[in-house]
Amino acid sequence: xxxxxGRFAPSPTxxxxxxxxVAALGSYLQARAHQGxxxxxxxxxxxxxxxxxxxxxxxxxxxxxxxxxDGAVTYQSQRHALYEEALSQLRDKNRxxxxxxxxxxxxxxxxxxxxxxxxxxxxxxxLRTQSMALRLRTEDASLSFNDPVQGAIAHNIYREDGDxxxxxxxxxxxxxxxxSVDDMQQGITEVVRGNDxxxxxxxxxxxxxxxxxxxxxxxxxxVACNAAGExxxxxxxxxxxxxxxxxxxxxxxxxxxxxAPPPELNQAGLDEFWNWAIRNWQLKRVxxxxxxxxxxxx
Ligand SMILES: [Zn+2]
Numbered sequence: 001x002x003x004x005x006g007r008f009a010p011s012p013t014x015x016x017x018x019x020x021x022v023a024a025l026g027s028y029l030q031a032r033a034h035q036g037x038x039x040x041x042x043x044x045x046x047x048x049x050x051x052x053x054x055x056x057x058x059x060x061x062x063x064x065x066x067x068x069x070d071g072a073v074t075y076q077s078q079r080h081a082l083y084e085e086a087l088s089q090l091r092d093k094n095r096x097x098x099x100x101x102x103x104x105x106x107x108x109x110x111x112x113x114x115x116x117x118x119x120x121x122x123x124x125x126x127l128r129t130q131s132m133a134l135r136l137r138t139e140d141a142s143l144s145f146n147d148p149v150q151g152a153i154a155h156n157i158y159r160e161d162g163d164x165x166x167x168x169x170x171x172x173x174x175x176x177x178x179x180s181v182d183d184m185q186q187g188i189t190e191v192v193r194g195n196d197x198x199x200x201x202x203x204x205x206x207x208x209x210x211x212x213x214x215x216x217x218x219x220x221x222x223v224a225c226n227a228a229g230e231x232x233x234x235x236x237x238x239x240x241x242x243x244x245x246x247x248x249x250x251x252x253x254x255x256x257x258x259x260a261p262p263p264e265l266n267q268a269g270l271d272e273f274w275n276w277a278i279r280n281w282q283l284k285r286v287x288x289x290x291x292x293x294x295x296x297x298x
Pocket of ligand 1: 099122
């Protein structure tokens with residue numbers, strides 16, 4: 001039996017909001033209900049999108065809500081050597097190639113499938129210079145996995161995404177590279193996160209396989225939306241989590257995840273909330289999609 005290792009991995013693009021709380025809570029309860037470890041990783045690999053002070057605000061909020069992470073917080077900005085090592089492993093296997101296509105050029109080639117890279121640079125053997133991306137050579141094969149919340153998922157990366165980017169033209173590591181290397185290197189056994197990332201999961205599993213690693217399991221939680229049906233995010237103006245009355249917010253997040261905390265738990269202390277939540281947590285109760293957010297005062 002492998003011990004359970006879960007994680008929460010926010011990007012420091014802004015303060016945590018109700019949507020982030022749902023992901024933090026689901027991953028935390030799933031780890032604690034399995035007597036597992038819960039790691040905290042700050043995904044700071046995209047400096048242009050990051051907000052000053054966001055990391056310390058995130059840590060402060062998690063502490064105020066009573067989340068207890070195991071070990072030291074890891075920062076992707078300090079792990080570039082690992083990402084470089086993964087790139088060189090793939091380069092040695094002749095799985096990487098250089099691409100200088102712009103988004104506009106890609107859309108112009110296949111306007112009917114703008115999300116897929118058509119492989120323009122696959123056999124061009126471009127020398128790597130500045131403003132060049134690195135892409136992974138993919139194979140035409142179907143990849144499937146079973147998500148305990150979303151069900152069976154099948155995906156053909158070559159046909160649906162094409163050769164995808166691991167290093168960006170603007171000089172930053174792609175999210176898919178950093179997150180896959182970290183999950184693999186930290187021995188994560190199950191990733192529990194919002195289903196806005198479901199579309200990225202097949203690429204992560206595929207990449208971990210190409211790096212000779214074992215992919216974790218993946219469970220995707222419903223995503224909280226605002227009244228206009230947009231995913232809660234900094235861009236859609238989500239309200240930062242208040243530092244007062246954390247238990248009320250936690251109870252709402254737990255209800256959102258299909259559980260029914262007794263009303264009196266709203267008035268309880270943090271210890272009492274966490275005791276109840278860990279004891280009663282069941283992933284199978286989590287709905288595939290958000291049932292309704294209308295009743296949520298977020
Ligand atoms: Zn290209």
